[in-house]
Amino acid sequence: MLGGGVGRRARDAQRPRRDTAVVRWLRAQPRWWPLAAVGLIVLVVVGWALWPEAEPEPRQREYRAETACLLTGAAGVAAPEARPVWTGMQDASLATQVKVQFLEVDGPQTGENAETFLASLVQSRCGVILAVGEAPVRAVGPTAARFPAAKFVAFGVATPGPNVVVEEATDPESVQRRARDVVAALASVKD
Numbered sequence: 001m002l003g004g005g006v007g008r009r010a011r012d013a014q015r016p017r018r019d020t021a022v023v024r025w026l027r028a029q030p031r032w033w034p035l036a037a038v039g040l041i042v043l044v045v046v047g048w049a050l051w052p053e054a055e056p057e058p059r060q061r062e063y064r065a066e067t068a069c070l071l072t073g074a075a076g077v078a079a080p081e082a083r084p085v086w087t088g089m090q091d092a093s094l095a096t097q098v099k100v101q102f103l104e105v106d107g108p109q110t111g112e113n114a115e116t117f118l119a120s121l122v123q124s125r126c127g128v129i130l131a132v133g134e135a136p137v138r139a140v141g142p143t144a145a146r147f148p149a150a151k152f153v154a155f156g157v158a159t160p161g162p163n164v165v166v167e168e169a170t171d172p173e174s175v176q177r178r179a180r181d182v183v184a185a186l187a188s189v190k191d
Helices: 008-014 020-050 083-096 111-123 134-146 172-190
Strands: 067-072 099-104 128-132 152-155 164-167
Touching (some): 067 111, 164 172
Parallel strands (some): 067 099, 128 152
16 A cells, blocks of 8 residues: 555544534533523522512401490391491401400390390400390390490480490491491590
């Protein structure tokens, strides 16, 4: 192979190298690698900054020791005559932290039956007891006579007494405002 032959090294030099693409890629690594690392860090920091915060744990509402109670007919606080009273009581509770609760007269809607429910509210140590609806309002007089230390507010036609206040307003806004004032006054007595 004298004359016409090309040596191995010369032949390899003429052939394109297979590893040139890999070598080029490795040489290019240092150029894009820092940019990719910075981009990843920026992405993590932005993601962390924009991640929604966990909602705070719900807290139990701190109530005062006073409680205002409402006695309603069988329809409860959904009854048209009871709704403004209950709304006013809730408004005052939010403003003063006085506890409010209601009880419905179960069974026959008579004054005699309602007396039992009023007496149970007295035994529950309600600071003031509001009554709305025909049967609950009829029960206020006899129950107030049996429990002279309890305070009653009757929203309807009733006989006032030493521990009974009668509210004859029929306008829902006036009724709501009066119920709110009664509950708020319960809070101001202890302050």
